[in-house]
Amino acid sequence: MAEAKPVSMPAGATGVLVLASGDVIWxxxxxxxxxxxxxxxxxxxxxxxxxxxTDPSFAGQIINFTFPHIGNVGANPDDVEADxxxxxxxxxxxxxxxxxxxxxxxxxxxxxxxxARIGLSGIDTRALTRRIRAGGAPNGVIAHSAAGEFDIPLLxxxxxxxxxxxxxxxxxxxxxxxxxxxxxxxxxLGFGYGDDASSFPSREREGSxxxxxxxxxxxxxxxxxxxxxxFRNLARxxxxxTVLPATATFEQAMSFAPDGxxxxxxxxxxxxxxxxxxxxxxxxxxxxKPVFGICLGHQLMALAVGAQTSKMFQxxxxxxxxxxxxxxxxxxxxxxxxxxxxxxxxxxxxxxETHVSLFDGSNAGFELTDRPAFAVQYHPEASPGPQDxxxxxxxxxxxxx
Numbered sequence: 001m002a003e004a005k006p007v008s009m010p011a012g013a014t015g016v017l018v019l020a021s022g023d024v025i026w027x028x029x030x031x032x033x034x035x036x037x038x039x040x041x042x043x044x045x046x047x048x049x050x051x052x053x054t055d056p057s058f059a060g061q062i063i064n065f066t067f068p069h070i071g072n073v074g075a076n077p078d079d080v081e082a083d084x085x086x087x088x089x090x091x092x093x094x095x096x097x098x099x100x101x102x103x104x105x106x107x108x109x110x111x112x113x114x115x116a117r118i119g120l121s122g123i124d125t126r127a128l129t130r131r132i133r134a135g136g137a138p139n140g141v142i143a144h145s146a147a148g149e150f151d152i153p154l155l156x157x158x159x160x161x162x163x164x165x166x167x168x169x170x171x172x173x174x175x176x177x178x179x180x181x182x183x184x185x186x187x188x189l190g191f192g193y194g195d196d197a198s199s200f201p202s203r204e205r206e207g208s209x210x211x212x213x214x215x216x217x218x219x220x221x222x223x224x225x226x227x228x229x230x231f232r233n234l235a236r237x238x239x240x241x242t243v244l245p246a247t248a249t250f251e252q253a254m255s256f257a258p259d260g261x262x263x264x265x266x267x268x269x270x271x272x273x274x275x276x277x278x279x280x281x282x283x284x285x286x287x288x289k290p291v292f293g294i295c296l297g298h299q300l301m302a303l304a305v306g307a308q309t310s311k312m313f314q315x316x317x318x319x320x321x322x323x324x325x326x327x328x329x330x331x332x333x334x335x336x337x338x339x340x341x342x343x344x345x346x347x348x349x350x351x352x353e354t355h356v357s358l359f360d361g362s363n364a365g366f367e368l369t370d371r372p373a374f375a376v377q378y379h380p381e382a383s384p385g386p387q388d389x390x391x392x393x394x395x396x397x398x399x400x401x
Contacts (some may be wrong), residue, residue, distance in 0.1 A: 014148050015120040017091060018155040020139040025128070029144025030096055031112025032117035034090040035155060037162045038062050040140040041339065042129045044318035048384020049078040049090070053117065056174040056225030057295060057337050059267035060088035060165055062142050064128050067091050071108035074099025077355060078187060081227040081383060086174060089118035089142040093125045118144045136313045137339065139164055166311045170268030171224040171296065176245035182231040182241035193232070196279070215398035216240040220258035222248060224273060224296050225266025229383035234262065237371045237393040247276055250283035259400040260290035263297025265379065270299035270340055278304045285371055290399040293375035299342055301375045305368065308346040315339035319385035321356040323378055331358065332380035335385025342377065372399050
């Protein structure tokens with residue numbers, strides 16, 4: 001096996017990315033010092049770096065941002081999708097500047113240090129993106145040392161010994177430890193997060209928002225690594241949400257007397273998570289209650305009905321992915337973040353494909369013809385990204401009406 005490819009450490013280098021191929025890419029470190037090993041992927045969104053870094057679906061991954069000016073609007077406590085970052089680190093083109101946004105409360109560098117996340121700037125992120133597009137998402141180590149001290153052979157060994165995401169169950173590491181009732185609606189400028197759908201009358205389901213909690217459809221959401229904005233939008237659509245851990249049993253879910261079940265997004269290989277999740281999902285589907293899945297939840301529902309999933313060559317990660325809705329030919333611009341996909345040709349007869357990616361034709365959604373259940377591969381809650389698909393939350397809540 002080849003050793004690290006000889007690249008002289010440039011003067012002033014305080015950060016490095018070492019790939020399992022032996023490539024060594026020097027830069028300037030920011031955020032926390034140390035090293036982290038994971039899969040290196042790229043993300044094409046121009047906004048929302050805090051939401052991306054805190055998305056639990058990015059556990060085990062190092063994000064190469066294609067947009068060059070990351071960090072220019074600083075950081076704040078509102079633009080997060082979990083209580084802490086889950087991506088291991090970020091790779092950016094330009095050095096992080098002083099924030100220029102009235103909503104900023106701290107420098108991105110400070111935020112990264114606070115959460116023990118490593119940053120690397122001064123990288124030709126477009127060249128790295130092309131490398132990933134041509135060769136697939138590689139294993140790598142991102143490292144930061146203010147003194148510029150790196151053990152390259154050791155970092156290379158770490159990158160090569162990391163097993164990769166295929167076969168890895170990460171949902172178990174990022175799920176909630178106990179059940180809880182979700183509180184809070186979506187964010188509005190000048191108001192922050194609303195309590196529920198009542199702050200968005202144009203989005204209310206008639207007769208749902210503003211009533212007593214018991215009058216609202218009750219959703220039990222299984223947290224495989226969920227984004228907060230999913231629950232915010234379920235609340236905005238007029239639902240009451242109780243969140244359960246990924247390992248919750250069907251009996252535990254039913255003890256909350258739900259009107260429907262939601263299967264969240266999350267990280268890792270769906271086939272690995274399926275070992276404990278699929279038997280429960282099959283019982284949910286057999287209950288006759290509505291079921292809605294997003295991202296990993298979409299993949300797990302597919303596995304539960306007998307379909308198959310596979311690791312993608314480079315994955316879909318961005319906020320501008322076009323998806324065709326097969327029912328009427330409409331195109332939705334969507335937010336995506338996944339490295340595994342449902343194989344359309346393996347869907348059973350009672351599963352009808354509803355959406356496809358216009359980038360590569362991969363499956364982006366399906367529904368069951370014999371039960372009230374549907375799922376999409378993309379993120380209708382956005383954050384970051386467009387809001388073309390928010391109607392799916394209203395569709396799901398309406399199914400319980």
